[in-house]
Amino acid sequence: MKSAQLALPGLLGVGDDEWVFSEDVEGEDSIVSFQHETVLRGEVAEAVLAGLVDATATSEFPRIVDATLGGGGHTEAILAAHPTVRVYGIDRDANARAAASERLAPFGERFIPIAAPFSRLAEVLGELGVSYIDGICADLGVSSPQLDDARYGMSFRREGPIDMRMDTTSGETALEMIERLGDDELANVLFHYGDERRSRRIARSVKKASAEGELRTTLDLRRAIVRAVGPVRVGGVDPATRTFQALRIAVNRELDELDALLVAIPQVLRPGGRAAIISFHSLEDRKIKQAFSLRESFEGVSRKPIIPSDDEQALNVRARSAKLRVAARVGAEDEAEVVAKVETGHDRYLARRGGKKLTRTTVTEAGDE
Ligand SMILES: C[S@@+](CC[C@H](N)C(=O)[O-])C[C@H]1O[C@@H](n2cnc3c(N)ncnc32)[C@H](O)[C@@H]1O
Numbered sequence: 065m066k067s068a069q070l071a072l073p074g075l076l077g078v079g080d081d082e083w084v085f086s087e088d089v090e091g092e093d094s095i096v097s098f099q100h101e102t103v104l105r106g107e108v109a110e111a112v113l114a115g116l117v118d119a120t121a122t123s124e125f126p127r128i129v130d131a132t133l134g135g136g137g138h139t140e141a142i143l144a145a146h147p148t149v150r151v152y153g154i155d156r157d158a159n160a161r162a163a164a165s166e167r168l169a170p171f172g173e174r175f176i177p178i179a180a181p182f183s184r185l186a187e188v189l190g191e192l193g194v195s196y197i198d199g200i201c202a203d204l205g206v207s208s209p210q211l212d213d214a215r216y217g218m219s220f221r222r223e224g225p226i227d228m229r230m231d232t233t234s235g236e237t238a239l240e241m242i243e244r245l246g247d248d249e250l251a252n253v254l255f256h257y258g259d260e261r262r263s264r265r266i267a268r269s270v271k272k273a274s275a276e277g278e279l280r281t282t283l284d285l286r287r288a289i290v291r292a293v294g295p296v297r298v299g300g301v302d303p304a305t306r307t308f309q310a311l312r313i314a315v316n317r318e319l320d321e322l323d324a325l326l327v328a329i330p331q332v333l334r335p336g337g338r339a340a341i342i343s344f345h346s347l348e349d350r351k352i353k354q355a356f357s358l359r360e361s362f363e364g365v366s367r368k369p370i371i372p373s374d375d376e377q378a379l380n381v382r383a384r385s386a387k388l389r390v391a392a393r394v395g396a397e398d399e400a401e402v403v404a405k406v407e408t409g410h411d412r413y414l415a416r417r418g419g420k421k422l423t424r425t426t427v428t429e430a431g432d433e
Contacts, residue, residue, distance in 0.1 A: 098163035100207045101380045102137025104388050107370055108340050109141035111390045112199035113149070115338030125150050127194060129332075131182040131202040131325060135209075136164030136175075138201055143171045152197075154178045154188070156231040160207060181231070183324030186331045197332050201340045202325065204348055206230065206312070208382070218312055220286040220304040226279065228308075228315045238311045239279065247271050257319075257347070258310030265292040266307055282308075313345075322351055330361035333393040338365065340390045349387050356391040365390040 116126050126149045130139045133153035142151055153168075153175060155161050161177045168175040180188045182202065189197065210216050214224035217238065226239035242250060247267050254263035269292035273279040279288065286304040293303050313319065329339050339362070343349040349369070356364045369387035376383045 098135050098159065098207075098209045100135035100137065100209060101382060102135070102141070103203065103380065103383045103386045104342060104370065104372055104376070105137055105141045107388060108138045108201050108203070108342065109145050111340040111365070111370075111388070112142060112201050112338050113146055115199045115336055115392060116146070116149075124148065126198040127152065127196075129154065129185065129189070129197050129200040131185065131200060132204060133164050133177065134160050134203065134207045136167045138203060139164065139175060140168060140171075142201075143168065143174055148174075149198075150174050150176065152176045152178055152189070152192070152194070154180055154182050154185070156181045157207075157210065158231075158233070159209065159213075163209075181321055183321045183328070185325060185328040189332055194332075196334045198334060198337045199339070200329055200333060200337070201342075203342045204318070204322065205344050214282070217282050218308065220282055220302065220308050223281050223283045226282055226285055228312045230316050236315065238315045239274075241311070241315055242270060242274055242279070253314045254307055254310045256310070257313040258306035258308075260306040260310060262293045268292065270307075319347060319351070322348055326351065326355040326359075330359070330393060335393050335395070337393045338390055339393070340388060342386050342388045344382070344385045344387075349389070352389045356389055361394060362391040363394045365392055 112128055126146070128142055128149055128151045130136075130142070130151055130153045133139060133155040136153065139151045139153050142149060151171075151174065153161070153164055155164070155177070156179065158179070161179060165175075165177050176192075178188055178192075185200075189195075206218060210230060211218050212222075214222035215227075216229070216232070217224040217227035226237065226242070228238040229235055236244070241253075245253065247264075250271060251263040251267035254260040254266055260266060266289050270279065270285065270288045273284060273288040273291075278284055285307075289304045289307050295303060297303065333339060339356075341352050343352055353369075356362045369389050371388070372380070372383035372386055
């Protein structure tokens with residue numbers, strides 16, 4: 065089975081396309097080996113390596129970070145395209161690191177795997193004695209194996225534990241989060257991270273199933289969702305799609321991780337170095353766009369994002385909602401000021417969406433229409 069995050073143009077009526085994760089794009093099978101089709105492989109390598117030319121003093125061994133190693137597709141493209149570059153590949157999933165290490169073994173010591181969340185970018189590089197890097201890429205979200213392997217519990221099509229963690233060794237599982245949150249808090253998660261308009265109904269039904277001891281597997285979770293909203297697919301999207309996406313984003317703190325990465329990059333990327341980030345979700349793309357255009361430490365390389373060619377989109381459904389943004393590192397700045405600017409931008413976005421300013425309190429009141 066191939067997995068994808070599909071664009072739903074205009075679904076939310078805010079002008080921009082919105083993306084939701086959709087699992088059922090092609091026929092079923094049960095892949096558990098690590099097979100991930102790399103999106104914008106050549107474009108990412110080219111974008112990151114372009115910064116080496118601009119860098120003020122390219123070192124003997126230029127250092128690149130791949131913040132989302134996965135199966136190692138982008139890292140491999142970068143290593144193959146430059147004779148001396150070293151790539152530090154970060155991933156918080158042990159299976160991904162193992163698969164990538166096997167694939168990249170021919171590059172010897174030019175590839176260095178790192179077990180960490182990418183929010184710890186500056187710290188982990190510091191621990192390795194690396195004071196700066198010459199380029200960085202990230203390909204956000206989850207890999208196909210994480211969706212396809214039932215043990216991660218990210219799929220509503222496969223029976224597995226309600227886990228959803230990329231790093232299955234630490235943090236709270238989705239089931240623990242459901243048990244901890246109240247009905248309203250759970251509804252907020254579904255509304256905010258999944259754009260689920262029926263969030264309140266679904267949250268109530270999921271919490272009821274949990275209280276009655278009927279919530280053990282991903283299929284139980286889907287059943288509770290269908291009980292609340294019915295089995296009808298809206299626009300070809302399964303009724304469980306948005307809830308699963310929202311829980312996964314919350315469990316893995318995906319937006320917080322991205323915020324931290326965007327703050328950490330200027331601390332380690334040398335002037336002239338390039339940052340190239342692919343996102344598949346409008347909440348993420350907006351953060352990247354704002355950081356690259358508003359922060360004084362970045363200069364966007366192009367105003368428009370790079371999107372996969374028609375051919376790539378035809379071959380890889382996951383590519384259909386990908387957006388690659390590239391920025392170059394420029395002078396230093398006060399990071400506190402930066403964060404304030406970005407937060408203001410986010411408030412404006414929320415206000416546009418709701419026709420009024422959505423504060424934390426009013427988000428609580430949003431949900432079922
Ligand atoms: C889309 S896949 C990357 C695929 C890779 N570019 C390739 O071509 O094979 C994303 C990977 O990033 C990892 N990941 C996502 N968020 C992360 C985070 N905050 N910290 C570390 N790893 C993360 C996931 O575990 C997953 O393996």
